[in-house]
Amino acid sequence: MVTAAEVASTISSDPPSRIARRRLIARALIGNASDTENPLRQLFHFEQEMADTFAKNRLSSAIVIPVLVLIMAFALALLGSPYLALGWATIMLGAHAFALHACRRFLREGVKRATLANWKRRFVLRDFIYGLCWALFPLLFPLSENPEMANGLAIIRLAAVIVVLSVGALLSSPIPAAAVAGTLPIALCMAAVHIIDPTFFNIMIALATLGAEILFLHLTGHLYEQNAQNLAYRAEKDAIFAELEQSKAVSDEARRRAEAANMAKSQFLATMSHELRTPLNAILGFSELMRAEMLGPIDNPAYKDYLDDIHNSGQHLLKIINEILDLSRIEAGKRELREELTSLTAIAEEACALLELKARQKNINVIEVLDPGLPRIVVDEQAIRQVVLNLVSNALKFTPPGGEVTVKVGRTQAGGQYVSVRDNGPGIAEEEIPIVLSAFGQGSVSLKNAEQGTGLGIPIVQALIHLHGGNFTLRSQVGVGTEAIATLPSKRVVSPFTQDNRSWTAPQPKPVKLRKSA
Structure with missing residues (x-):
């Protein structure tokens, strides 16, 4: 499981602009951790993704590994006893089927927080058994008194072991402990077989085997970090998409409310303009009648000035109301062109x-x-x-x-x-x-x-x-x-052109x- 120190070191190495995104990633990967728990200690979904990748890698080798085992068993049968080769192949295929069964069950049943650690321990244990079976392979090679023949067999055995180490490290990279358990037994056994007879050639073979093991475990660590980084980037992408979708939803809702408010405003202004224009027309009409003295003369000059003020103010107010009404009708989409x-x-x-x-x-x-x-x-x-x-x-x-x-x-x-x-x-x-x-x-x-x-x-x-x-x-x-x-x-x-479709002449x-x- 990823520790708090590992995640903290990864985050601290990022530029400041990415620290906030990493926090989003951490929240996306934590899952159902309680508020009192340190979120960097229990990245449940992160570990679950790694375990899923491990199981899928194993299942992808369901055909490749048996073919490799049969080829090596056939080679052993040609070099030595066919019965030992058949027995080793049977054990290897059984261990391979045992490991695949666990992977299928894991993917079929799913996993919860409480059982994830147990499943990872099962994977490590079954890979260790798988590695012990592979460790029998160097012991099955026959001994030869001819130095050239012995050296040739040692080189063939080293090449076969390196192939096994590379395949095991590649398949088990999502769980580094499983990679160690599955490859270390065969590397140690290979080195021990050659150290027993400490000639220069054998010592070099043993060192080459241990060096290959160290190299493949180092590559396994890099693959693990790459997988972790890919998961982090995917979580970051999901967090950004979720944030964008939420922002878009908020923006759409705000725009909808603004449009509704603007429409309500326009309708209100249009309605009020009509309501105000009705009494205002009466004021203008009666003021016009009084200015014309149609019902009798007005002897007081001050009253005439007041009537002019009333009429002019009414005209100004009517102009304002008409402008508000025009703009409201246009904004409400009710202004049609004739x-x-x-x-x-x-x-x-x-x-x-x-x-x-x-x-x-x-x-x-x-x-x-x-x-x-x-x-x-x-x-x-x-x-x-x-x-x-x-x-x-x-x-x-x-x-x-x-x-x-x-x-x-x-x-x-x-x-x-x-x-x-x-x-x-x-x-x-x-x-x-x-x-x-x-x-x-x-x-x-x-x-x-x-x-x-x-x-x-x-x-x-x-x-x-x-x-x-x-x-x-x-x-x-x-x-x-x-x-x-x-x-x-x-x-x-x-x-x-003319309306009666006669020939047109340039004006x-x-x-x-x-x-x-x-």
Whole structure:
């Protein structure tokens, strides 16, 4: 069994990054050890794996060993007495069958912590009996008075013994004690046979036999360490896979809860927006009636100012609720596109016309760079109009009086179409662009220099463009200005063929329309 010192020395030799993994391995190999036990002393599963490997190695030699025994018995029969060779072969095959029976029973019945040590002792004892049977082999060689014949027999016997030692060390490497018990008797017997007649040749044969035994036992130790390392790596792999699976399960559960929470939030916002918009429409309606004095004149000027404040505040609140409702519907997946054939240039012209009064009030020059020769495009016209209105309105809001806003509509290199809105306002810091693109996010410079808002305009634009399969890009530099680019894919652009399938002629290039409003 692996001792605490052996495992501790193995762990201490690893770099610090692997020590934590080794602890996982130790826990994986310990099994049912109690908390009061030293986990490094009873690596039950580790020892069980080694015992299983030993038994399987033995069973894999069920044919090889009998063939080797029969070959050696045949050689002995040719050199000496056939009866001694037959008797030795019978004993060897019986010992081999005795050892195989124990291995089959071990693998068939399984093993528990209490019986593992007993099974290992049985394996060592049966290998010792097995080794004693092999030890009879050097004694069966006949003596020869011819020195050359005797030396030749000694070399043949040494070669046979080395083969036996190598096979025994290889098969018993998972249990080093069994390897010693199975190979040491034949090595000692071989050395003793040659030491009895202490000639130089015999002494060299004896030393060669003992050296081979030491070498094979050393190799057995290396094989044992290699098996232990393989088991450790396998346990480490299993521990890492288990940790990854657990982390994946936790991540999947967290993602599921986050998606459920986000869906619940979106549904709540959508519901509350509807509930708030109903009484707000009544407030706006009655305030509009009172401002128009449809039910009678209002003589107090202060009341008229109050009515204007009520109406303007209601309009602002309604805009905020509509934005929240739009974003909630998009996030909840309930915003469906109503696609139709339209012109992106016409939508941009209409949006700029609607915001022309606001631009004049702030003394902002709006430059329209529009291409009237653009082919029509299949989009949700209301959604794209909202995109352009939000972008232009945002640019007007952040541009100081006397500034300039450029609205450009054109083609992309990939065949799509784009709307670009550029201003020369305060700009946005690069690290704050992800904040601006998130819901309710606003940059620090924007908060200081522009009108207050909800921070939903840009996220709604981004979501609507993504619904169309397009891309939204926001470029900005502090002190220079900001450019927002909404790109629609080429698959939405309609081919310039006529609708009645008549022959198509290439359109003549048209001049770009340039208009200024101030």
